[in-house]
Amino acid sequence: MIDMQQTKIKVNFSRVLGTPLVPLCARAKISKEYSSLFNDAKAIELIEQIDYDFLTLEKSSGDYLLFATAARAMQFDNKVKAYIKEHPHASVVNLGAGFDTGFYRVDNGAIHWYDLDLPEIIEVRKHLLPEMNRTACIANSFLDPGWCQAIKNENGIFMIAGGLFRFFDEAQVRQFFSLIADRLPGSEIVFEAESKSSNDVDGRCGAYGAGWSDEEPEKRDAMQEDCIRALKNGWTILPQSLKSQMIGALTTSTRPQSAEWDDFETWWDQLSAQEKGEAMSDFFFGFTCKCPLEDASEMVAWDDRITVVDQFPLFRDIPRDPSLSMSVRQFMDYTDEKGRIKIVHVRV
Structure with missing residues (x-):
């Protein structure tokens, strides 16, 4: 599964879902761009060593989702540090x-x-x-x-x-x-x-907060544009089988005619604001949280x-x-x- 080639580590991720790579990518990106807020030197070191297209993964995830992932790490680090102080x-x-690198950030x-x-x-x-x-x-x-x-x-x-x-x-x-x-x-x-x-998909906000209310359409549209731009960037690296699976999972009344991006974009432009909210949930997050907790x-x-x-x-x-x-x-x-x-x- 691992092959050392010159200075890069070539990893066959065929048995590993892409999910663990996103937090790693997020922590590295935020550390590089906003080091005063968060610094994960080990994450940066890893993505520079691994032979993988992290740039495309980064573009396909959306800035706000990457920052949310890094923010979670920030809050967890603070909690761990407080506990191990006692x-x-x-x-x-x-x-x-x-592929979390929390130990390197908090070790005492x-x-x-x-x-x-x-x-x-x-x-x-x-x-x-x-x-x-x-x-x-x-x-x-x-x-x-x-x-x-x-x-x-x-x-x-x-x-x-x-x-x-x-x-x-x-x-x-x-x-x-x-x-x-x-x-x-x-x-x-x-x-x-x-x-x-966060599981409500009613056209006002969409899952995981990936939108805004109808009373603030400019903010809502800006969030949806960010989502669709990230999705377009990521479409090139998704396997055909996953694209078809994602389209099949759509809950909107219509679906793209094929897994080609042109068909998707044509379909997207014809959707109402409510349908776009639904699609953001279906596409960007794949599923709603199975165990939501209000309090x-x-x-x-x-x-x-x-x-x-x-x-x-x-x-x-x-x-x-x-x-x-x-x-x-x-x-x-x-x-x-x-x-x-x-x-x-x-x-x-």
Whole structure:
């Protein structure tokens, strides 16, 4: 799967979904362009070493989505640093780690760090980010209780889960929290949660906050233009089978006649504002969040061993830097104002 060619690492990602590459790309891009806000030197190092078309991936993701991914890392880093300040020898577990480089950003020289993900991801990760003295990779599903036995639990446990729970339904997420309460009681976990309104696709906003209200059409149209520009950039690197799958998943009353971009663009121009909102959800995010959470207090009903420590909007305390694009600043304001994405911190 890995082949060293001169100074570049050639990786065959055929067994790995593209999803783990997007956060890596996002952290590197934001670190390069806005280092005063966020700096992930290891992410920059990785994308410069890997033989992959990150530029096209970057263009196909949209600036606001890349910035949101980096913002999540910023908030998680702050939470980890606060915890290990009180528990300097703690164990930190990165659930659904992908190619995350959090350890390199927060290491205090004493923590133990575990990166947990599926075997096909871990296989690649071990080549890109080899295990060290205080880091270990665990190839397992986060729902399998077996991995809990590998975690040192005498000095506190802090877990992070970035972009993970939205792929699983509420019953599975509940199962995970009960598992942790049973096997690793006292653990603290931070993750991002999307509100139920993020799943509403009614022409006013679209999923994941990728739009704006009809009362502010200029902002709405600007966000949709940013989305469609990113989608056009990414269309060239998508396999034909995935293009056909995405078109087949559309919930709008009409669909493009083929997977050719010209057909898509002709179809898009004929859609109403409401239909464009629906298409943004179907195309850009592929699916709605399977486990939306309006308020973290709802989790107490899942298991009375869950205690909410904190929750706050995704972009809290992150400056609306004038150097950021208009679409990024709009997305930050819109997301926080509507409470669409939150950082949630609980103890079990």
